[in-house]
Amino acid sequence: MTQRLFYLVAAAAVGGILPGAAIAQEANGSHTHIRHVLEAFAPTPEGEGLFPIAVAEASIALEHARLAGGDPTNIDPMIRHTRHVLNAIDPEEFANGPGLGFGVTRATEGIVQHIELAASSSEASANVRTHSTHVVAAARGVTQRAEQIVDLARQILSSGVYTRAYPLVEQLQVLCEELTTGTDVSDDGDISLEEGEGGIQQIQQHLALMVEGEGIL
Numbered sequence: 001m002t003q004r005l006f007y008l009v010a011a012a013a014v015g016g017i018l019p020g021a022a023i024a025q026e027a028n029g030s031h032t033h034i035r036h037v038l039e040a041f042a043p044t045p046e047g048e049g050l051f052p053i054a055v056a057e058a059s060i061a062l063e064h065a066r067l068a069g070g071d072p073t074n075i076d077p078m079i080r081h082t083r084h085v086l087n088a089i090d091p092e093e094f095a096n097g098p099g100l101g102f103g104v105t106r107a108t109e110g111i112v113q114h115i116e117l118a119a120s121s122s123e124a125s126a127n128v129r130t131h132s133t134h135v136v137a138a139a140r141g142v143t144q145r146a147e148q149i150v151d152l153a154r155q156i157l158s159s160g161v162y163t164r165a166y167p168l169v170e171q172l173q174v175l176c177e178e179l180t181t182g183t184d185v186s187d188d189g190d191i192s193l194e195e196g197e198g199g200i201q202q203i204q205q206h207l208a209l210m211v212e213g214e215g216i217l
Contacts, residue, residue, distance in 0.1 A: 033118035054107035061088040127213035134206040138198030
């Protein structure tokens with residue numbers, strides 16, 4: 001991987017924004033959809049790429065999951081910050097909060113859509129088709145975990161007392177961490193994309209391989 005590619009994709013993985021000129025403007029139809037994922041997509045906040053938005057929203061969710069557990073005997077911050085987690089995961093679940101207004105779920109669903117469009121383009125290379133399956137599998141793993149976070153957050157909000165809420169908050173923190181890292185659900189020592197175990201780091205890894213193979217950075 002070139003130093004430039006590593007810098008751009010790694011920057012996105014920690015919440016940075018990819019430069020507007022990161023991907024060549026003469027991209028073919030397949031590359032256009034890759035640009036939507038990595039660089040620019042009009043419906044997102046500030047028109048940024050779907051992947052940087054997913055990274056940023058996941059980071060916000062984790063921050064507030066940790067804040068929710070700051071006092072294990074006080075349910076008020078548990079409720080307040082759990083709502084903020086929901087806002088970052090899916091703003092339709094809770095509209096007012098510190099998230100970007102797009103959500104992890106919508107961003108990762110968008111990644112799946114546009115990478116599949118990239119792979120199905122008549123101009124798609126074998127490289128795009130190969131790595132698209134891995135990107136899509138990892139993104140679907142993130143989406144599944146986001147659904148689990150929403151379900152768990154609803155339980156916290158309806159728990160009523162801190163003694164019930166706090167153990168759920170601890171589970172929420174783990175799930176929010178795993179949005180990025182993925183998780184070895186099968187306990188076989190490996191994160192398998194086919195098992196829905198992938199996270200944002202695995203999306204990043206296979207996007208980087210795809211883009212490097214295309215020579216478009």
